Amino acid sequence: MKGLIATALLLAGIAAYLAVTNTAPPNHNAKSPPPIVDTATLPAADAADDGTEIVLGLRVRKDRNCTVELKDYVTPYGDMFSAWSCTPHSQQPPHKYSNYDDATLEVMAWSDAEAASLLGKRLIERDTRKSYELLVRAAALDSDFRHLAWLADQAYGIVSIDGEPHMGNLSQQYELASVSHALGDLSGRSDYFRQALVDAGADEKQLAGLDQQVSEVLRRIREIQSAVSGEVTIGGQDNA
Amino acid sequence: MRSFLSMLLLILTLAANVGLAQDNAMTIYCGECRHPNRNPEDYANHAFNQVYGPGAWMSFEQADDFFVVNSKGLKVYVDIDFIFLGVGVEGLRLPFWPENMLQITLALPNGNIVKMVRSIFLTPLPVPADAYDRDHSKWNFLPSSNGRKRSQDTRSEDEGWCGARSEKGDDSDQLSC
Numbered sequence: 001m002k003g004l005i006a007t008a009l010l011l012a013g014i015a016a017y018l019a020v021t022n023t024a025p026p027n028h029n030a031k032s033p034p035p036i037v038d039t040a041t042l043p044a045a046d047a048a049d050d051g052t053e054i055v056l057g058l059r060v061r062k063d064r065n066c067t068v069e070l071k072d073y074v075t076p077y078g079d080m081f082s083a084w085s086c087t088p089h090s091q092q093p094p095h096k097y098s099n100y101d102d103a104t105l106e107v108m109a110w111s112d113a114e115a116a117s118l119l120g121k122r123l124i125e126r127d128t129r130k131s132y133e134l135l136v137r138a139a140a141l142d143s144d145f146r147h148l149a150w151l152a153d154q155a156y157g158i159v160s161i162d163g164e165p166h167m168g169n170l171s172q173q174y175e176l177a178s179v180s181h182a183l184g185d186l187s188g189r190s191d192y193f194r195q196a197l198v199d200a201g202a203d204e205k206q207l208a209g210l211d212q213q214v215s216e217v218l219r220r221i222r223e224i225q226s227a228v229s230g231e232v233t234i235g236g237q238d239n240a
Numbered sequence: 241m242r243s244f245l246s247m248l249l250l251i252l253t254l255a256a257n258v259g260l261a262q263d264n265a266m267t268i269y270c271g272e273c274r275h276p277n278r279n280p281e282d283y284a285n286h287a288f289n290q291v292y293g294p295g296a297w298m299s300f301e302q303a304d305d306f307f308v309v310n311s312k313g314l315k316v317y318v319d320i321d322f323i324f325l326g327v328g329v330e331g332l333r334l335p336f337w338p339e340n341m342l343q344i345t346l347a348l349p350n351g352n353i354v355k356m357v358r359s360i361f362l363t364p365l366p367v368p369a370d371a372y373d374r375d376h377s378k379w380n381f382l383p384s385s386n387g388r389k390r391s392q393d394t395r396s397e398d399e400g401w402c403g404a405r406s407e408k409g410d411d412s413d414q415l416s417c
């Protein structure tokens with residue numbers, strides 16, 4: 001009986017080992033690089049109803065606009081590794097204002113939402129406050145909350161590090177999501193971030209302070225809309 | 241004795257499954273991604289672009305978890321999850337409604353686990369994403385895996401995924417595992 005158990009245990013161990021080692025991890029020391037195959041020339045090995053197909057062993061989207069490849073790369077230190085990529089068939093056209101300098105865009109930003117948005121995105125690296133103002137202005141001019149969502153993602157996207165909530169970023173996310181809600185975002189992101197703040201230990205006083213800031217941003221948006229077009233598209237009451 | 245053996249067999253099976261899942265995670269290449277310890281947002285944006293936007297090609301099944309590797313061979317483990325609005329009942333919160341947001345969890349080479357959010361209707365996202373370069377101080381509080389404070393100018397964080405130091409010196413980003 002003991003021998004039988006020992007044999008079963010041994011077989012289970014061997015099966016477990018083989019299950020792990022027989023899969024194909026990225027080959028960091030490949031001697032012969034795998035062929036680079038243009039997936040456009042290959043028939044789909046399998047078609048599924050969910051809009052995907054299997055290409056080179058991977059289940060990928062059918063509607064992709066790129067070529068799936070498994071390539072070998074060499075680091076500056078001579079190490080080789082393999083990785084997947086999807087090379088676009090065509091490049092995205094540049095923004096129509098991409099050749100304009102910052103000064104020109106700043107002048108245009110008074111009444112042009114696209115100019116304000118582009119300059120705001122450009123400046124997010126150099127001048128966050130200015131970038132914030134420009135993206136709020138863009139949102140005010142065309143009532144598109146996605147300018148604010150972009151700002152939230154790129155400037156305040158980190159919400160926790162090693163499980164510890166990033167209160168500053170959560171606060172900014174809540175502020176921008178609340179303004180977005182007033183501009184028509186129905187996703188309920190502001191509720192999510194408010195709950196995240198509560199879970200992270202924010203008290204009523206802190207939340208009230210953030211709601212005050214939201215009201216201030218909404219007031220500025222109304223001022224911009226009133227000054228540029230004379231028409232205020234968000235309600236007179238703060239929706240925060 | 242019998243329960244001990246059953247437990248051992250169960251652990252072996254689970255360990256095999258965990259190892260299998262990790263090994264099945266694909267690795268995708270990001271030539272523009274900078275050092276992952278200093279610029280994790282590059283990896284979040286690149287990962288996001290593979291799933292949403294004009295350059296999307298990965299199925300949601302593939303996008304659940306995978307690795308992103310840069311030109312220097314530095315790898316970041318990426319886990320993408322949908323964020324749902326929760327309905328709370330007596331402290332228990334159940335997922336109820338999608339929030340149009342993704343939570344992207346990154347396991348960095350220095351051991352930090354960073355969680356980011358991205359709105360699903362905004363694509364493509366910039367890579368490299370320079371948003372955080374303007375204020376390096378916000379990264380300095382991140383402890384490295386050995387407990388030292390991180391600094392923008394030191395290269396001590398150039399450790400590979402395995403946490404091993406390259407034999408080519410501290411200025412190397414090379415993986416030594």
